[in-house]
Amino acid sequence: MTSLFQRLKTDCADEWCSYTHHAFVRGMGDGSLPEAAFRDYLVQDYLFLIQFARAYALATYKARSLSEMRAGLDGLKAILDVEMDLHVRLCAKWGLSTVDLETTPEKPQTIAYTRFVLDAGQAGDLLDLYAALAPCMIGYGEIGKALQKHATPDNPYAEWIAEYASDGYQEIMAASIANLDALAVDMLTENRYPRLKHLFSQATLLEADFWQMGLDAEQDEK
Numbered sequence: 001m002t003s004l005f006q007r008l009k010t011d012c013a014d015e016w017c018s019y020t021h022h023a024f025v026r027g028m029g030d031g032s033l034p035e036a037a038f039r040d041y042l043v044q045d046y047l048f049l050i051q052f053a054r055a056y057a058l059a060t061y062k063a064r065s066l067s068e069m070r071a072g073l074d075g076l077k078a079i080l081d082v083e084m085d086l087h088v089r090l091c092a093k094w095g096l097s098t099v100d101l102e103t104t105p106e107k108p109q110t111i112a113y114t115r116f117v118l119d120a121g122q123a124g125d126l127l128d129l130y131a132a133l134a135p136c137m138i139g140y141g142e143i144g145k146a147l148q149k150h151a152t153p154d155n156p157y158a159e160w161i162a163e164y165a166s167d168g169y170q171e172i173m174a175a176s177i178a179n180l181d182a183l184a185v186d187m188l189t190e191n192r193y194p195r196l197k198h199l200f201s202q203a204t205l206l207e208a209d210f211w212q213m214g215l216d217a218e219q220d221e222k
């Protein structure tokens, strides 16, 4: 059986490329990304992670068995106990305090992406929710790995790259793919594939918009 994730990625190749090869990503890779763009991104990503933790809480609630419930809880814990701590520490290094993070409002692109995913899960079932979540966990692992191949140690974004290229994150990414593919064995029927593809494609485009938001913020400051 082919992997549902691979099938979605192949069918949404243009969207996937606009996300994983976005100018923001290329700028992190070669170090040319303006620092103001990265700072804006970091703050919005903190707000994003809070909503993504809620999405994994929803996955825990939508679970039909204890093992599915544990998979949702693992995602929730990965964000709350690991990624969030790393993120807040990275923000501090970039001069962003907890107060900065907590008092900045969500931008429209942050709201659009996170609420889209939460709604996919609320309106649908577990497979819909994980199809909408897949670009997030899996895309960042792919981007981290790709950028690490060429990143120099003096790259200002080396720490961000190292975080997503790390063994720990790569394991979370592999588990996300395995989880989606296992659910598909159980829940995927051919007539629901177009909807899953729509959710995956939309979430991927919203990831690209999220990168663009960082670039636009830097332009607006000028």
Ligand SMILES: Cc1ncc(CO)c(N)n1
Pocket: 045, 048, 049, 083, 135, 136, 137, 140, 207, 210
């Ligand atoms: C916008 C976005 N997508 C994915 C991840 C990976 O968790 C993240 N931190 N932020």
